[in-house]
Amino acid sequence: MANSAECLAALNQLSENLGNAQGDVRSAAAMDRSLTCWITDLDLTFSGRLRDGRIQDITQAPGKPGERAQIRLALTGDDLVALVGGRINFASAWASGRVKLEAGIRDLLQLRKLL
Template sequence: MATKEECRSALDTFSDNLARTDGDVRTAAGFDRSLSCHITDLDLTFTGRLVDGRIQISDTVAGPPPGKAQIRLAMTGDDLVALVGGELHFGRAWASGRIRLEAGFRDLLRLKSLL
């Protein structure tokens, strides 16, 4: 089972990967939205913002997300690490229910090119 530190590192790596993208992906990532990522097996949530193509984590709280972020992710820590490491395909994991993504319709359309 991935640790809190491994999950935070995976989110930082994902943020770095987003920041290095260009073209359509960079444009899609270049918006400002509140974000939460609930790590279900650790029962903790990273909260922050997706701003200008970077994920800025502002807090880590025990339990489910304390509020309703505009972009909400939920998955196990191992799935987060595997997703960022390229070992887990987002589309298949989402379709099978391993990863939950909730956002408004417009945000989902923009996020589609990122994932």
């Protein structure tokens, strides 16, 4: 089971990946939105801001997200590490219920470019 340090490292790597992206992925990541990632098996929430193509100002707190972010993810720590590491595909993980993604319709339309 991935621990909190591994999950934070995965989110930092995701931020780097987004920052180095090109084309449609870069434009999708250029949104300015609040973001939470609830690690269900650790009952830990990482919060930050998707801004300028990166996830910025990442903090962590115990439990479920206290505030409703504009983009909300929920998954296990192992799934987060595997997604960022390219060992599982986001679309299949989402379709099977391993990853939950909630956002407004406009944000979902932009985020689909990341998939």
